[in-house]
Amino acid sequence: MSVKEITTYHTYQNGRPVLNGLNDPALGVIDRRATCATCKNTYTGSGGGQNDCPGHFGHLQVSNIYTYLYLFDKVYINLSINVLFL
Numbered sequence: 001m002s003v004k005e006i007t008t009y010h011t012y013q014n015g016r017p018v019l020n021g022l023n024d025p026a027l028g029v030i031d032r033r034a035t036c037a038t039c040k041n042t043y044t045g046s047g048g049g050q051n052d053c054p055g056h057f058g059h060l061q062v063s064n065i066y067t068y069l070y071l072f073d074k075v076y077i078n079l080s081i082n083v084l085f086l
């Protein structure tokens with residue numbers, strides 16, 4: 001599902017997207033003059049046009065495991081329901 005690993009937090013350098021950064025061209029385009037590096041489509045701004053790039057997922061590796069306790073009960077309930085009905 002992921003098309004690119006994000007390894008740097010930089011977005012632009014000298015007006016161009018940084019490769020492996022948060023605005024890598026492989027993740028999709030929002031500039032009408034640019035072409036997506038993954039699907040070779042462009043962005044027309046029409047909102048679902050035939051040749052619009054839908055955007056693509058990237059991923060990053062975190063060095064530590066983080067637990068977000070606020071969502072723990074919601075994740076637990078969701079998993080319980082899904083496991084129960086599988």
Ligand SMILES: [Zn+2]
Pocket residue numbers: 027028029036037038039040041053054055056
């Ligand atoms: Zn694309």
